[in-house]
Amino acid sequence: MTLTNSLESRLGYQLRRASAVMMADLGRELSDLDLRPAEVTTLLVIAENPDCSQTEVGQVLAIKRANMVPIISRLMERGLVERRRLDGRSHALTLTEAGRKMADDAVARIERHETRFTALLGEADTNVLFRCLPTIRSARSSEEEI
Amino acid sequence: MTLTNSLESRLGYQLRRASAVMMADLGRELSDLDLRPAEVTTLLVIAENPDCSQTEVGQVLAIKRANMVPIISRLMERGLVERRRLDGRSHALTLTEAGRKMADDAVARIERHETRFTALLGEADTNVLFRCLPTIRSARSSEEEI
DNA sequence: GCATATTGCTATCACCGATAGCCGTCCTAA
DNA sequence: TTAGGACGGCTATCGGTGATAGCAATATGC
Numbered sequence: 001m002t003l004t005n006s007l008e009s010r011l012g013y014q015l016r017r018a019s020a021v022m023m024a025d026l027g028r029e030l031s032d033l034d035l036r037p038a039e040v041t042t043l044l045v046i047a048e049n050p051d052c053s054q055t056e057v058g059q060v061l062a063i064k065r066a067n068m069v070p071i072i073s074r075l076m077e078r079g080l081v082e083r084r085r086l087d088g089r090s091h092a093l094t095l096t097e098a099g100r101k102m103a104d105d106a107v108a109r110i111e112r113h114e115t116r117f118t119a120l121l122g123e124a125d126t127n128v129l130f131r132c133l134p135t136i137r138s139a140r141s142s143e144e145e146i
Numbered sequence: 147m148t149l150t151n152s153l154e155s156r157l158g159y160q161l162r163r164a165s166a167v168m169m170a171d172l173g174r175e176l177s178d179l180d181l182r183p184a185e186v187t188t189l190l191v192i193a194e195n196p197d198c199s200q201t202e203v204g205q206v207l208a209i210k211r212a213n214m215v216p217i218i219s220r221l222m223e224r225g226l227v228e229r230r231r232l233d234g235r236s237h238a239l240t241l242t243e244a245g246r247k248m249a250d251d252a253v254a255r256i257e258r259h260e261t262r263f264t265a266l267l268g269e270a271d272t273n274v275l276f277r278c279l280p281t282i283r284s285a286r287s288s289e290e291e292i
Numbered sequence: 293g294c295a296t297a298t299t300g301c302t303a304t305c306a307c308c309g310a311t312a313g314c315c316g317t318c319c320t321a322a
Numbered sequence: 323t324t325a326g327g328a329c330g331g332c333t334a335t336c337g338g339t340g341a342t343a344g345c346a347a348t349a350t351g352c
Contacts, residue, residue, distance in 0.1 A: 005194075005207070012263070020208070044152065044153060088348050090299055128274045132275055133161060213308075233318075
């Protein structure tokens with residue numbers, strides 16, 4: 001017996017399922033770099049914002065301060081990220097040469113991954129998505145801070 | 147300093163962030179029912195497919211057999227779901243009266259939650275989303291089975 | 293100078309997904 | 323009719339991500 005599922009008509013459900021599919025595909029694409037999704041995004045943000053701090057990265061990616069710690073630690077252990085003491089509290093993050101190479105490789109893979117999906121959608125619909133998804137993000141109920 | 151983030155132009159990233167926002171909102175809306183998202187979806191699928199089996203629910207929701215176990219257990223402990231032995235292997239799942247009430251309450255909350263977002267999008271864009279998101283889901287690379 | 297805010301950090305929890313493997317049951321084909 | 327394989331539920335366990343509470347050191351503004 002094949003079941004009915006009225007959740008199919010729920011935006012949140014569709015979003016969750018679609019996001020899971022893309023995340024799984026991304027994971028596969030990045031698996032042989034041994035980079036987790038959260039680590040790649042961190043790497044790329046540092047790549048385009050040299051000398052940023054750890055909490056700044058967290059703010060732009062919506063990753064809590066506490067959860068940034070193991071991410072940065074692992075990127076440093078692997079020699080992809082370096083940091084320079086700034087003022088006794090904060091560090092300036094930069095990529096090492098290996099980090100830059102890794103970031104370039106990751107971007108290429110992400111591009112392949114992305115076009116696998118956008119190719120199916122067509123430009124018009126893709127544009128609608130890039131308009132709608134930020135709208136959804138901006139709809140956080142007012143009482144939650146950054 | 148406010149950072150740049152070129153990930154904003156990636157579909158996967160936007161999907162992930164938007165999905166996270168909606169999930170957080172859903173969690174808030176359901177928190178005083180003490181139902182986790184995975185439990186509500188299970189409850190609703192059983193509601194509209196009485197006498198279905200546990201793996202059938204899993205298949206329609208993309209939840210692995212092994213991961214259904216604690217979900218069903220908890221729903222049964224709370225007296226929301228009952229099951230009847232079918233053939234020594236499988237059980238027929240149904241909602242109890244309390245489960246039906248809970249499901250009705252959950253649906254009402256989900257509806258409030260959903261319209262909070264769809265109201266921001268407008269009907270035309272919402273329709274595009276309901277066309278595009280299933281397309282993305284269907285783009286699983288061919289080598290993965292159900 | 294002192295109260296307060298900020299930064300990075302530890303420790304710990306919750307939720308969801310995945311894998312490997314067990315056991316009992318069923319189905320089917322030789 | 324029975325043997326082999328598929329199936330349904332289950333255990334145990336891990337991985338990834340997010341959240342919270344609280345600490346120590348430092349910076350900042352009054």
